[in-house]
Amino acid sequence: MKISVDYHRCEGHGLCAEQAPTVFSLDDEAELTYHFDGADVPEDQVTTARAAITSCPVAALRELS
Numbered sequence: 001m002k003i004s005v006d007y008h009r010c011e012g013h014g015l016c017a018e019q020a021p022t023v024f025s026l027d028d029e030a031e032l033t034y035h036f037d038g039a040d041v042p043e044d045q046v047t048t049a050r051a052a053i054t055s056c057p058v059a060a061l062r063e064l065s
């Protein structure tokens with residue numbers, strides 16, 4: 001499973017990083033890092049990654065097939 005991240009839409013709320021801290025993190029300036037950019041999310045982290053997608057209040061995260 002891959003995730004598309006719309007960095008322009010992201011407002012740095014950090015809910016995704018709370019849900020899936022191994023998949024997303026924010027730096028001190030609320031800049032988002034997606035740890036699996038261009039790669040598949042590891043199978044054991046897909047459930048938390050999906051929770052992170054759902055948690056985003058501005059729909060910046062989207063699951064790709």
Ligand code: SF4
Binds near residue numbers: 013014016
């Ligand atoms: S929850 Fe959405 S808006 Fe907040 S940091 Fe994550 S991607 Fe950005």
